[in-house]
Structures are given as C-alpha cells and as structure tokens.
Amino acid sequence: MTTAATMPETIMIDVARYHPEHDEEPQYERFEVPYRSDWVVLDALNHIKDQDDGSLTYRWSCRMGVCGSCGMMVNGVPVLTCAAFLRDYLPGPVRVEPLAGFPVERDLVVDLKDFIGKLSAVKPWIIREEETPLSEGEYKQSPGQLADFKQFSMCINCMLCYSACPVYQHEEEFVGPAALALAQRYNADSRDEGNAERYPLIWSDDGIWDCTFVGECSEVCPKHVDPAGAIQSAKLESTVGWYTSFLPLGRKRD
Amino acid sequence: MRASNEPFFWSMFSAGGMVAAMVIPALIIVTGFLLPAGAIGFDRLNTVLTNPIGRFVVLGITFLVFAHAAHRLRHTMIDLGVTQFRLQIAVAIYGLALGGVIWTAIVVFA
Ligand code: SF4
Ligand code: FES
Numbered sequence: 001m002t003t004a005a006t007m008p009e010t011i012m013i014d015v016a017r018y019h020p021e022h023d024e025e026p027q028y029e030r031f032e033v034p035y036r037s038d039w040v041v042l043d044a045l046n047h048i049k050d051q052d053d054g055s056l057t058y059r060w061s062c063r064m065g066v067c068g069s070c071g072m073m074v075n076g077v078p079v080l081t082c083a084a085f086l087r088d089y090l091p092g093p094v095r096v097e098p099l100a101g102f103p104v105e106r107d108l109v110v111d112l113k114d115f116i117g118k119l120s121a122v123k124p125w126i127i128r129e130e131e132t133p134l135s136e137g138e139y140k141q142s143p144g145q146l147a148d149f150k151q152f153s154m155c156i157n158c159m160l161c162y163s164a165c166p167v168y169q170h171e172e173e174f175v176g177p178a179a180l181a182l183a184q185r186y187n188a189d190s191r192d193e194g195n196a197e198r199y200p201l202i203w204s205d206d207g208i209w210d211c212t213f214v215g216e217c218s219e220v221c222p223k224h225v226d227p228a229g230a231i232q233s234a235k236l237e238s239t240v241g242w243y244t245s246f247l248p249l250g251r252k253r254d
Numbered sequence: 255m256r257a258s259n260e261p262f263f264w265s266m267f268s269a270g271g272m273v274a275a276m277v278i279p280a281l282i283i284v285t286g287f288l289l290p291a292g293a294i295g296f297d298r299l300n301t302v303l304t305n306p307i308g309r310f311v312v313l314g315i316t317f318l319v320f321a322h323a324a325h326r327l328r329h330t331m332i333d334l335g336v337t338q339f340r341l342q343i344a345v346a347i348y349g350l351a352l353g354g355v356i357w358t359a360i361v362v363f364a
C-alpha cells in the first residue's frame with residue numbers, strides 16, 4: 001500500500017503510437033500524467049488526449065467493464081484499461097500497447113474483423129429443428145439447465161483471451177477461446193438443437209483441437225467465462241464422438 | 255471442415271495424465287520407500303508384478319504415461335513457437351515414446 005507521503009505526483013505512460021500513413025512501425029511516446037490512486041489506465045489515456053495530444057486514438061465506452069472495448073496490453077498483459085488501476089503499476093512507467101495478435105489500425109485500435117467473423121462462424125444463436133408456436137408459450141428452463149451455460153454467456157467480446165493465447169498468435173485460423181466458449185454456451189443450452197451444425201467447425205483442427213491447454217485465456221478473462229474450461233468440455237464431447245463414430249449407430253465423421 | 259484425429263491422441267493424453275497423477279506416486283512410494291524399508295517383501299511384490307496380468311498392467315501404465323509426456327511435449331513445442339516441421343516433430347516425439355514402450359515391454363516380459 002502506498003501511503004500519502006510516498007505517493008508520486010505524476011506517473012510516466014509509454015504509449016505505442018502508430019499511424020499507418022506515415023509510420024513504418026509503431027513508436028513509443030512518453031507522457032507524464034498526474035497520478036491519482038483512483039485513476040485507471042484509461043483515465044491516464046483520456047488525460048493525454050485531453051491535455052497533450054488530441055490525436056491519440058483508442059476505443060472505450062462504458063468505463064465500467066461492461067462494453068469490452070477498452071482492452072489493451074498494459075505492461076505486456078491484456079487487460080481492460082478501465083479496470084486497471086495506475087496504483088497497481090507503481091512506480092511506472094506504464095507501457096500501453098494495442099492488443100497483441102491483431103492488426104493495428106492506428107495507435108491503440110486493432111482490427112476486429114477476424115474476431116467478429118469467428119464469433120458468427122460458430123452460429124451463436126438458438127437453433128431449433130422446429131420452432132414451437134408462440135401460442136404454446138416460452139421455452140422453459142430450470143435453474144440447473146441455466147447453470148449449464150450461464151458462465152459462458154457472460155462474455156463481453158473484449159478479446160483479451162485472444163491476446164493472451166499463444167496459439168492464436170501464430171495460428172491465424174484458430175477459432176479461439178471466446179468463440180469456442182460461445183459455441184459451448186449454445187451447445188449446452190437446453191433450448192438449442194444445433195450442436196450437430198456447430199460440431200464440424202468446433203471439432204476440427206482449427207477449432208478446439210488447435211488448443212494446447214495453456215489456460216491463459218481463463219487467467220485474463222475479466223468476466224470469469226473460463227474459455228479453457230469450455231474448450232476442455234468440448235474436447236471430451238468430441239472425443240466421445242470420435243470413438244462412437246466407429247460404432248454402428250454412432251455419428252459418422254465428415 | 256476435416257474432422258480431426260486429435261481425439262485419439264488426446265484421450266491417451268488424458269488417461270496418461272490421470273495415471274501419472276494417481277498411480278505413479280503410489281508406485282514410487284511402494285518401490286522407492288516401502289520396499290527398501292522392508293514394509294513390503296520383495297517376493298510378494300515380485301509375484302504381483304511378474305504374473306501375466308501384472309506385467310500387462312505395468313506395460314499399460316508405462317504406455318499411457320509415455321503417451322501423455324509425448325503429447326504434452328509436442329504441444330509445448332508449438333506454444334514455444336516451434337511451428338515448423340510439425341509432422342516430423344510429431345513423428346519423432348511419438349516415435350521416441352513408442353521406443354520407450356517397446357523397451358519397457360522387453361524389460362517387463364524378459
Ligand atoms: S471470454 Fe473473457 S476474455 Fe475472452 S472475449 Fe469474452 S470476456 Fe473477454
Ligand atoms: S470501457 Fe467498457 S469495458 Fe472498459
């Protein structure tokens with residue numbers, strides 16, 4: 001705990017800057033910002049944008065760990081900058097970089113295309129063989145059935161898990177932690193009947209089987225989604241599927 | 255999408271992990287401590303391990319643990335950034351494990 005007497009007046013922030021039109025590669029720029037014990041890294045960035053350089057580019061919105069848009073690398077670790085307190089990085093300097101593993105568009109803003117594409121590739125919606133007519137009421141679910149997938153539904157699409165995943169850093173095709181957890185969220189939902197449609201992608205070599213069970217995704221996830229756990233359960237299901245595919249009545253492999 | 259054959263290797267890996275965690279410590283205690291301390295007689299242990307079922311169990315345990323270690327090693331290489339020559343590396347690592355299993359078989363059934 002830093003006491004008032006030892007509390008610094010300012011802290012140094014090293015920000016990665018990149019402007020595709022005139023930079024070959026990212027440069028670091030150092031800013032000195034006031035230190036407040038209740039400031040988060042995002043406050044420091046907002047201060048810089050306000051006082052020092054209005055062209056600093058980054059994403060944020062809710063400032064309360066809900067929207068998932070303020071993820072960046074802080075001292076090399078992917079975090080939500082609205083939840084990363086400066087006091088945890090004393091005495092500084094604090095290095096702020098765009099999320100690792102994604103193409104940088106400008107300064108701290110990364111390209112989301114790959115991630116968004118992967119999210120929709122797992123068909124993250126309830127698939128029914130036949131919709132029950134509205135007149136028959138809602139699809140009921142017990143608390144136990146809800147608990148089967150609730151955790152996986154807490155994802156805010158912040159992409160921290162992709163930045164933390166060593167496999168995603170060199171395997172562009174890897175569907176990745178959040179999208180696989182999202183697939184599991186629907187596969188484990190008692191109202192859903194779409195597992196068979198999701199299996200070909202998530203059971204493939206680009207799906208769960210690219211995962212080497214490092215577990216960093218679950219470490220960095222701010223919402224305790226536990227993508228590593230989701231992938232692990234899917235591996236078990238896939239393995240059962242693989243063995244039973246050799247039985248007469250088993251699901252045939254594609 | 256091509257279905258993966260990884261489930262086979264993964265199931266051996268999982269089983270091996272289980273065996274490594276539960277059976278190997280017990281074996282270490284029995285052969286490393288209880289036997290030298292005289293708490294278990296050599297003859298008794300010898301009878302258990304050299305009857306045909308005992309031999310197969312020992313071989314099975316060793317096989318799973320080798321499979322586990324090989325699989326972990328193969329994936330750790332990828333995590334460490336060795337992403338080239340995957341097939342060659344896989345063949346070499348699983349080959350090494352298979353060699354260990356064959357060696358064990360020779361010792362166990364000798
Ligand atoms: S699983 Fe967690 S870390 Fe990954 S995108 Fe969702 S909330 Fe972020
Ligand atoms: S600004 Fe919304 S999560 Fe940080």
